[in-house]
Amino acid sequence: MGTTSLPNSPFAALNRGLLAYVALTAYIVVTSALMLMNTRTSLGTDVLFILFLLSFLLLYRAKVSNGYKLALGAIMLIGVVPYFGTMNAYYIELAIQAGIFVALALGLNVVVGFAGLLDLGYVAFFAVGAYLWGIFSTDQIGLISPGASPVSSQLFYLFMALGLFLGAFFGVLLGLPVLRLRGDYLAIVTLGLGEVIRVLAVNLDRPINITNGSQGIKSIARPPLPDFLRALFPGLNDPQLYQLFIYALALLVVGLTVLTVFRLKNSRIGRAWEAIREDETAAVAMGIPLVRMKLMAFAVGASFAGVMGVLFAAKQQFINPPTFDLIRSIGILAMVILGGMGSIPGVILGGVLVTLLDLQILPRIATELSALKRQGVVIPDWFDPAQYQRALFGLLLIIMMIFRPEGILPDQRRREEAHATEEQEALVEVETGEAKPA
């Protein structure tokens, strides 16, 4: 991630004046073109895809006008990525997954990063949204209330809105019992509540079959493909069109999420959350209603997960409880922390990075190692690269937290917090150093 320190690096010279425009545009054009010319799933394409994604980071850091940034970003997100996706479905699937998790990470960031409430059960709200659409769009609804038939897939958008409100409702519901708790205690209770939701999903197949238990729900409806998409891309088949469609929906939700989170952060409400995070007692003494603001953070955070859950169910067309386990919650938390707690660009980066690591980079390393093994390179039998993927992920987290505890793109203030202890230690050293000669 050397590019994050762009201003201090040898590349700094490239990031000035007109040259910044030229260098940035050249980088984007070259990586986009190379990627579009190499569409076969392979290590090379993976590398190109990552180089292409890096251009978003460059875009963020580049000293060019905001309008230009916006235009380039839009071309890449609305043009290059979907076009590439039509040539190789694997990569658009990756982009959709990344989008889903970016929205989840942004939602969790409201609770953890803004309000400072450590929530280890966040995936529960994702599950609520997913099961909402899963149950109502399939025959499952007939098992709950005999005679009822699945809702029309036309109602998908309505259910996205319902997912938003149901997510918020569950956010408040799970927030209520933990209002008095802070820090470690809060983390444990939210962990428990998150598990409760998953266990309910496993066991609510009796006495009334609501969730179909560990079997999960199959053949979940997708929203009907808009006719204009077919008309716009006559050359594409239905699966391709569907992927484009889901990609567009995910992008839309992420876009709205970013906008909402950004506006809330820079408002009376965002400031109140931050004040609560800093000092609860002082915050109430300033007239901030603690209960209401905390519940609002839980509700807002959970609502994004609710919407994305609905979209996720439609995309997968199949959901089952293990999708919503504790590891998933922790994964989302890792995105928030890795990217930079409280920082919106950081959390977006964290979401994309962890998704890529999970679905692309680590599996790719494993396949390449296996391929080397087949070619006769000595890799001991006990070392199965596929099994060690998660270990590598864990190692990365550890290294990250040691060397950059504030995350990759930290919120300016968080950076100060993370380094405050270092400063204090340095101060102590200085003081003791001065004390000796005196």
Place this chain on the structure above:
Amino acid sequence: MALLEAQNVTKSFGGLTAVNNVSLTVERGSIVSVIGPNGAGKTTFFNVLTGIYKPDHGSIIFDGASIAGQRPDQITRQGIARTFQNIRLFNNMTAIENVLVGMHARLSAKMWQIIFQSPSVRAEEPRARARARELLKFVGLEGRYDELAKNLPYGDQRRLEIARALATEPKLILLDEPTAGMNPQETLEATRLIQRLRDELGLTVILIEHDMRVVMTISERISVLDYGEKIAEGKPEEIRANARVVEAYLGRGATAGD
């Protein structure tokens, strides 16, 4: 009618009665001090007045309405603001953001209005920032708006805490040891600032203070607490002459020194 009337307020923690049957009446526009040795219950009394603790007994009437047992944020909304003995700023927020947090209850932006950036929100935000800058100017922090609270010098942090309290638009402001840890020059400036709170803003002030010069200079009335009980109340000169106070708090040197 008095602005604040606390009657027979009692607060105990387990076996310890921190505030025992204390009554205090504060007239509008006055500056009143609460003094007493360490552990006398002064800060606990403040915490009861501001709702951090609920009183076990007693009534508190503020501006004609009972506030005993209300939540701190509700009491702040009704017009009581405070500062803390150990400065409790939002350290990682800037000076102006600290003041903006203080305005929370006086701003009206609802979540939906913020998300859709309604015209009222777009008008309110710059207005709030302008007001926050005015308040910072008033306490003498002009030009330090964007500095992180924790990077401000000690005296300025005390000022910022007062600006933040003022942002809640109080009628009554409670200052808990506003000059603690200050050098004589800073103490003098702080004393002037407290007087301006009353003279220019028309606020009523209650302060807890250990610096007797400050207390005697600016208070119109003084209440003395010892072991949770009020042992004396009166004008500065009366308190100075009160034998029980001298014994409990000022010590023998105080009268001898005069």
